[in-house]
């Protein structure tokens with residue numbers, strides 16, 4: 001079987017590799033605390049399971065509109081207004097099977113071959129692979145521990161080339177936990193929009209910190225046509 005050239009860049013998931021190793025050690029009786037996969041240590045809450053079962057029992061099992069049923073898209077828009085004060089029209093929302101699918105779809109929709117994607121590093125391991133799979137080139141911008149694992153506008157500027165198209169902004173960060181302050185984030189959003197970049201603001205962990213934020217990158221006066229805000233119901237709901 002001849003795989004596509006794009007597949008040549010794709011490495012096995014480091015997270016799944018570590019998780020498999022942890023499971024193997026556990027099966028040998030070793031006491032292991034695995035920090036690999038971000039899965040909660042409790043079952044899905046009963047009201048979520050009940051709602052899913054009720055929907056199936058009521059025959060809600062057919063094809064739906066691809067971007068999501070209208071009441072769901074209205075609920076998503078309502079959530080953004082309630083939680084972050086951001087006005088999002090329901091038809092500017094899309095329901096998907098999680099943050100990962102939304103991110104993949106975004107890269108697929110935006111990238112042409114050779115387009116560069118600025119990714120502050122350390123980063124969540126899936127970003128570069130998703131970029132490669134869609135013909136893009138990930139450009140890591142180092143955010144060292146001495147800077148609290150946060151990049152500055154100056155570092156982003158230094159990494160910018162005419163091929164840059166997207167900035168991935170992940171705060172709170174996986175894996176470092178770094179959280180940008182509102183002023184740091186506003187400066188980065190302003191810089192990216194001034195440079196004509198599209199911002200993928202991956203803030204899916206914003207409710208998993210001791211002081212959950214009430215603002216997102218899309219609250220920073222960003223143009224809604226150039227800021228995408230993938231969200232995940234699974235991860236915030238994992239918060240006990």
Ligand SMILES: Cc1ncc(COP(=O)(O)O)c(C=O)c1O
Nearest residue numbers: 038098099100101124174202232
């Ligand atoms: C930073 C970040 N973004 C997105 C995702 C994907 O979230 P989901 O589980 O909803 O696909 C993850 C999951 O690990 C993540 O760590």
